[in-house]
Amino acid sequence: MRNDDTIAAIATAPGRGGIGVVRVSGLGVSEVARRIVSISLRPRVATLSKFLDCGGEAIDEGIALFFPSPHSYTGQDVLELQGHGGPLVLQQLLGRCLESGARVAQPGEFTRRAHLNGKLDLVQVEAVADLIDASTAQAARCAVRSLSGHYSYKIQLVTDKLVELRALTEATLDFPEEDINGATRSRQAAQLAVIQKEISELLAASGQGSLLREGVHVVLAGQPNVGKSSLLNQLAQQDIAIVTEIPGTTRDAIRQSVNLDGVPVHMVDTAGLRETSDPVERVGVERAWTAIQRADVVLLLLDTRQGETEADRAILARLPDRMKCIRVMNKIDLVGLPAQRGRIDGAEAVWLSAKTGAGMELLRNMLKQTIGWEGNVEGVFMAHARHLEAMRRAQAGLVRATAETERQELFAEELRLAHEALMSITGEFTSDDLLGEIFSRFCIGK
Numbered sequence: 237m238r239n240d241d242t243i244a245a246i247a248t249a250p251g252r253g254g255i256g257v258v259r260v261s262g263l264g265v266s267e268v269a270r271r272i273v274s275i276s277l278r279p280r281v282a283t284l285s286k287f288l289d290c291g292g293e294a295i296d297e298g299i300a301l302f303f304p305s306p307h308s309y310t311g312q313d314v315l316e317l318q319g320h321g322g323p324l325v326l327q328q329l330l331g332r333c334l335e336s337g338a339r340v341a342q343p344g345e346f347t348r349r350a351h352l353n354g355k356l357d358l359v360q361v362e363a364v365a366d367l368i369d370a371s372t373a374q375a376a377r378c379a380v381r382s383l384s385g386h387y388s389y390k391i392q393l394v395t396d397k398l399v400e401l402r403a404l405t406e407a408t409l410d411f412p413e414e415d416i417n418g419a420t421r422s423r424q425a426a427q428l429a430v431i432q433k434e435i436s437e438l439l440a441a442s443g444q445g446s447l448l449r450e451g452v453h454v455v456l457a458g459q460p461n462v463g464k465s466s467l468l469n470q471l472a473q474q475d476i477a478i479v480t481e482i483p484g485t486t487r488d489a490i491r492q493s494v495n496l497d498g499v500p501v502h503m504v505d506t507a508g509l510r511e512t513s514d515p516v517e518r519v520g521v522e523r524a525w526t527a528i529q530r531a532d533v534v535l536l537l538l539d540t541r542q543g544e545t546e547a548d549r550a551i552l553a554r555l556p557d558r559m560k561c562i563r564v565m566n567k568i569d570l571v572g573l574p575a576q577r578g579r580i581d582g583a584e585a586v587w588l589s590a591k592t593g594a595g596m597e598l599l600r601n602m603l604k605q606t607i608g609w610e611g612n613v614e615g616v617f618m619a620h621a622r623h624l625e626a627m628r629r630a631q632a633g634l635v636r637a638t639a640e641t642e643r644q645e646l647f648a649e650e651l652r653l654a655h656e657a658l659m660s661i662t663g664e665f666t667s668d669d670l671l672g673e674i675f676s677r678f679c680i681g682k
Contacts, residue, residue, distance in 0.1 A: 311353030344678025358663030460508025
């Protein structure tokens, strides 16, 4: 794929709208503009113009904007044609761009060119997609912060200190005949401790951002008729699931996303877990166990009137190892108990009523605590799994470096590996395969 030929795409969402945008970028933008726009364009000035077909007839009339290189989104010449948002009109306008020498852009190709031309680093590139996909206001704020370069700046600060430590270490290797004195070792140790502390802080902030981006998957599980569907309706604040007194009403998994203090929580209400001869219900039970295997947290509902039964303990025994589980003692309204937090066999539990809503705030707080959400988005960055993995690699390299201060060659090598791990976050050290994976998730017009 060339990075300087002329590409074009519809940049607005599919369907009808008041306004539609066709974006063009590359070396041939001036020729495309000359053929389509009826008047000359001044840089960065919105100009009302007719958009012409090959016969000189108007396809549409709207605003044309020309952004000359390098002062554009992609760093190349860019033309934006803002017309009426009818699908037919936009397809005709895109077709005219293709007739004039452009080709259809690949998914994410405009943003890819922005990255390759130094307009955006890889963290900012991913923040573009995160902002588009944000499902909560807090997630959008964090994505904007990353897009503005704050996340990259924090990473660069740590990287600069690591470069300084590497320079000090390499200087000692350049003069092997001179012994490394205590002052040099003390300086190395002090700088290494500062870098480790800052990476730990950045990793914590990034972990919070990862929660905002990815959300968590929470499965409501338990025996039939313990109130799973009622609890889903309470958490969603609307009637999502059918609630009846008949055990086994829920036959298939019901999914609903809930905003928990800014964190997207993907709730799954499942069929009651029990042995059954009903073939339809049996499929529902199997799907329930499949959902549990994929969950981040399981809310195990129990009937307060019966307490924890043998059947409940059998369910607990089948949960995956290290699965985060909160016991939810439901139906306190039927026995006159107050809403409260507590523990059962050393595990977290909450007593509530999914019917009346009593104790729901306690459950929400327990969920936030269980997933590790601190609730403060200031200083939090929208992070991806690869960011966290790279920081953990850097962290591990620094730990190994701490053990190799007596062998400066190995010390220097561990610092180099940690440095490469950090640079991979912003894209200074990366692979074409990673770029392909990132941009494949973008929409065509971006």
